[in-house]
Amino acid sequence: MAPGGRGPEVRVPASQGVSRLDAALIAQSLLSGLLFGGVYSLMAVGLTLIFGVMRVVNFAHGDMMVWGMYLAWLLATRAGIDPYVGFVLCAAALFGLGYLIQRALVGRVVDAPHEMQILLMLGVALVLENSALVAFGPDPQRVRSPLRAATVWLGPVFVDVARLVTFVLAMLLTLALYLFLTRTDLGRTMRAAADNLYGARVIGADVGRVYAVAFGIGAACVGAAGALVSPILPFQPAGGLGLSVASFNIVIIGGMGSLPGAFLGGLLVSVAESLGAVFLSPSMKELVSFSLLIVILLFRPAGLFGRAAT
Amino acid sequence: MSAGPPLATPVLEARELGKRFGGLHAVRGLSFEMAPGEVLGLIGPNGAGKTTVFNLLSGFLAQDAGEVRFEGRSLTGLKPHAICRMGLARTFQIVRPFPHLTVLENVRVGALARQPRMADAADRARAVIEQVGLGAKAGHLAAGLTLAERKRLELARALATKPTLLLLDEVMAGLNPTEIQAILALVRSINEAGVSILLIEHNMRAVMTLSHRIVVLSFGEKIAEGAPAAVASDPRVVEAYLGEAYVAATN
Amino acid sequence: MRWLALVALVVLLALPAWLNSYAITVFIFIFFYAFLGQAWNIVGGYAGQLSAGHAAFVGIGAYASAVLSAQAGLTPWLGMLVGGVLSAGLGTLVGYLGFRFGLRGFYFVLLTVAFAEVCRIVALNTDAVGGALGYYITFTGNPRQFQFQDNRAYYYIALGLMLVATAVVAAIERRRFGAYLIAIREDEQACEALGVNTFRYKMLAMVVSSFLTGVGGTFYAFYLFSLQPNSVFGIPLSVEIVIRPIVGGAGTVLGPILGSFILSPLAEASRVYFGQGGWAGAHLVAYGLLLIAVVLFLPQGAYPALRRLWPRAAAR
Numbered sequence: 001m002a003p004g005g006r007g008p009e010v011r012v013p014a015s016q017g018v019s020r021l022d023a024a025l026i027a028q029s030l031l032s033g034l035l036f037g038g039v040y041s042l043m044a045v046g047l048t049l050i051f052g053v054m055r056v057v058n059f060a061h062g063d064m065m066v067w068g069m070y071l072a073w074l075l076a077t078r079a080g081i082d083p084y085v086g087f088v089l090c091a092a093a094l095f096g097l098g099y100l101i102q103r104a105l106v107g108r109v110v111d112a113p114h115e116m117q118i119l120l121m122l123g124v125a126l127v128l129e130n131s132a133l134v135a136f137g138p139d140p141q142r143v144r145s146p147l148r149a150a151t152v153w154l155g156p157v158f159v160d161v162a163r164l165v166t167f168v169l170a171m172l173l174t175l176a177l178y179l180f181l182t183r184t185d186l187g188r189t190m191r192a193a194a195d196n197l198y199g200a201r202v203i204g205a206d207v208g209r210v211y212a213v214a215f216g217i218g219a220a221c222v223g224a225a226g227a228l229v230s231p232i233l234p235f236q237p238a239g240g241l242g243l244s245v246a247s248f249n250i251v252i253i254g255g256m257g258s259l260p261g262a263f264l265g266g267l268l269v270s271v272a273e274s275l276g277a278v279f280l281s282p283s284m285k286e287l288v289s290f291s292l293l294i295v296i297l298l299f300r301p302a303g304l305f306g307r308a309a310t
Numbered sequence: 311m312s313a314g315p316p317l318a319t320p321v322l323e324a325r326e327l328g329k330r331f332g333g334l335h336a337v338r339g340l341s342f343e344m345a346p347g348e349v350l351g352l353i354g355p356n357g358a359g360k361t362t363v364f365n366l367l368s369g370f371l372a373q374d375a376g377e378v379r380f381e382g383r384s385l386t387g388l389k390p391h392a393i394c395r396m397g398l399a400r401t402f403q404i405v406r407p408f409p410h411l412t413v414l415e416n417v418r419v420g421a422l423a424r425q426p427r428m429a430d431a432a433d434r435a436r437a438v439i440e441q442v443g444l445g446a447k448a449g450h451l452a453a454g455l456t457l458a459e460r461k462r463l464e465l466a467r468a469l470a471t472k473p474t475l476l477l478l479d480e481v482m483a484g485l486n487p488t489e490i491q492a493i494l495a496l497v498r499s500i501n502e503a504g505v506s507i508l509l510i511e512h513n514m515r516a517v518m519t520l521s522h523r524i525v526v527l528s529f530g531e532k533i534a535e536g537a538p539a540a541v542a543s544d545p546r547v548v549e550a551y552l553g554e555a556y557v558a559a560t561n
Numbered sequence: 562m563r564w565l566a567l568v569a570l571v572v573l574l575a576l577p578a579w580l581n582s583y584a585i586t587v588f589i590f591i592f593f594y595a596f597l598g599q600a601w602n603i604v605g606g607y608a609g610q611l612s613a614g615h616a617a618f619v620g621i622g623a624y625a626s627a628v629l630s631a632q633a634g635l636t637p638w639l640g641m642l643v644g645g646v647l648s649a650g651l652g653t654l655v656g657y658l659g660f661r662f663g664l665r666g667f668y669f670v671l672l673t674v675a676f677a678e679v680c681r682i683v684a685l686n687t688d689a690v691g692g693a694l695g696y697y698i699t700f701t702g703n704p705r706q707f708q709f710q711d712n713r714a715y716y717y718i719a720l721g722l723m724l725v726a727t728a729v730v731a732a733i734e735r736r737r738f739g740a741y742l743i744a745i746r747e748d749e750q751a752c753e754a755l756g757v758n759t760f761r762y763k764m765l766a767m768v769v770s771s772f773l774t775g776v777g778g779t780f781y782a783f784y785l786f787s788l789q790p791n792s793v794f795g796i797p798l799s800v801e802i803v804i805r806p807i808v809g810g811a812g813t814v815l816g817p818i819l820g821s822f823i824l825s826p827l828a829e830a831s832r833v834y835f836g837q838g839g840w841a842g843a844h845l846v847a848y849g850l851l852l853i854a855v856v857l858f859l860p861q862g863a864y865p866a867l868r869r870l871w872p873r874a875a876a877r
Binding site: 368369370389390391392394395399400402406407408409410411415418419420422423426427428431467468470471 | 736737740741744751752759
């Protein structure tokens with residue numbers, strides 16, 4: 001995945017970089033990174049919700065996102081529905097998929113050793129990724145949206161309208177999730193189950209349903225993220241595992257099981273990658289991500305805000 | 311000035327042992343000794359810090375203060391496996407058998423600490439299994455044992471490491487009276503064979519009959535120490551267990 | 562059980578006389594991936610440390626022997642040892658960091674993936690080894706350069722590798738090393754309390770595993786003649802390595818072999834049947850479904866399940 005705010009002329013060769021850099025360039029980078037961060041946040045929030053509630057690491061997260069992207073593409077090309085409208089349908093479809101996966105598969109291994117859960121989700125990832133490959137072929141796709149080329153100037157920097165809309169929608173979805181978790185009964189039950197499973201069972205919470213809804217929401221988040229990103233970036237089935245790893249990166253940095261951590265982590269990582277793309281060559285920027293991940297794994301696996309996972 | 315015969319080195323010696331978790335003193339200023347061949351009972355109300363003491367002694371936790379000496383050698387900074395090899399073995403409060411292995415394979419892991427060759431370790435394991443009375447179940451998977459059998463397995467595994475000192479953490483918890491009597495006899499026979507024993511136990515009758523001496527902990531500190539009868543009638547001990555109100559009401 | 566294995570061995574040794582070149586290629590893949598799976602089995606199966614980055618070791622071994630052969634004229638027969646040692650070096654690093662810092666389960670998996678990805682990215686950006694275009698080995702057919710005209714030679718080498726790895730695993734299982742690894746996988750803390758230096762044994766497993774995998778990298782290089790960073794360091798290769806022992810039976814001697822005999826023909830059949838076009842990847846869907854089925858219904862893998870069905874045939 002090659003995210004990070006990059007408008008058409010921001011790609012500065014690293015060798016020339018230092019002499020050409022000025023405040024506007026950095027500001028541009030920061031802004032683009034921030035706007036894209038909304039998507040990262042959404043991905044991370046979905047993953048951390050699943051982990052927070054049932055301590056399962058969703059290795060199929062990125063592949064669910066890929067399906068979100070392809071569903072958006074189908075809606076756009078077959079039904080003429082713009083992804084900025086269709087993302088709701090994508091979220092709903094992925095919710096259903098996530099719910100089913102949890103009920104049929106994950107629910108059976110919630111108490112199993114972590115290795116078993118990882119392998120199960122890896123299997124799901126393989127199935128999702130390669131069924132997309134079979135269905136849509138290996139070549140990268142993109143969704144054409146009328147907003148694609150529109151830009152707006154804000155003082156010295158310009159804003160990609162597509163990214164702006166993506167950001168706003170991603171923020172709205174995160175806000176909706178926040179309200180769900182704090183204002184609704186089901187949401188509160190979910191948080192209770194995340195905090196103290198035994199206690200939640202004692203008070204009669206239908207834990208199976210809570211888990212399934214949590215997984216569904218996590219999938220819906222990443223499905224929506226996929227739809228929102230589909231006009232901005234090219235996508236292909238093979239990108240699934242890479243997106244999963246990117247999500248893990250963010251969640252580990254922000255803290256496993258912490259929603260604010262995932263949210264802020266998404267913005268942080270996106271901005272960092274955006275700046276990294278300016279200062280380093282694009283492919284080396286992935287190196288920075290992974291190196292950062294290794295450092296965090298070793299020295300602060302609980303991340304910035306997270307609880308320690310057992 | 312004449313020196314009498316030298317006192318035997320205590321098998322275990324704790325001096326001003328302390329452990330904090332954040333602001334909470336789980337164990338504070340704990341000092342006691344154990345003579346070789348002794349059975350020392352460690353009792354106290356829930357939350358008194360007993361298992362923390364075990365974790366400190368066996369190397370699973372590092373102490374914040376004080377020192378522990380085993381047969382005169384300091385245990386500071388040593389990892390659990392090293393401490394076990396020195397001759398200090400422990401069992402866990404919630405038994406942890408290797409579920410997918412048979413009883414024999416379980417105990418063999420302990421025996422391998424002393425006998426690197428698999429065949430020798432298996433022989434020793436069989437002997438220990440007989441000793442604890444699990445002979446009939448040697449080939450059974452550990453996951454299929456009853457709780458009483460698992461306690462014996464836990465005991466056998468630790469015993470297979472040929473310990474000089476054995477730490478038993480609530481080995482009688484969850485057992486019915488018959489099973490308790492059986493385990494009691496087993497522990498006694500182990501001690502009579504020369505193994506010193508430090509046990510945490512809530513079953514008062516068992517502790518009183520088994521122990522040569524008792525140490526009482528409350529809120530991480532030692533509040534009494536001595537022969538079982540003396541400790542049982544110590545008002546501070548009664549107060550720790552039953553509270554000031556009870557003591558006031560019955561005096 | 563033992564004479565059954567002997568018969569199978571004799572059959573495998575004699576087989577090339579009757580097989581056409583394509584069938585021999587299939588067997589080469591079966592043997593080679595069984596070898597890689599068996600090497601992984603030591604640390605992933607027996608010790609229970611799930612590594613999803615073993616492709617890194619293949620890649621290092623492959624590039625090391627390839628470059629040494631091309632630039633220094635070092636015969637790959639020795640180069641494979643160098644590759645193995647270098648891979649063991651990385652394995653030591655990853656193992657040390659992972660185990661010293663107490664990374665378990667998901668965190669350890671992620672650490673191994675991160676290292677493999679770092680290797681991949683570094684290889685992609687290092688022009689000295691071909692970068693994104695890849696590194697190519699000129700075919701000379703010279704046995705001293707580990708190259709053979711006849712496919713059958715590769716068959717026997719791959720078979721040999723598989724047997725060596727299996728012998729290593731069998732030897733480990735018979736000894737205290739193996740008993741300790743299995744116990745560590747069951748419950749590490751309980752092991753510590755029984756005098757097992759869990760850190761040392763996990764490290765040992767990691768070093769042996771990564772060394773063997775690195776040796777396999779040489780075979781990879783001199784059989785395929787081209788090294789692409791995305792292929793040789795990539796997650797898909799790590800998946801191929803891991804899935805055979807898991808399906809066949811992680812932590813057993815025959816598991817990786819059984820798994821390879823199940824999965825390689827499956828992969829090949831679906832690749833042939835569904836063609837290169839739109840159905841490319843169908844075999845991976847099958848992999849995924851199989852993995853799910855194994856986790857849900859046969860968590861210990863096919864071999865232990867078979868052993869339960871025929872207990873007398875399989876004397877332990």
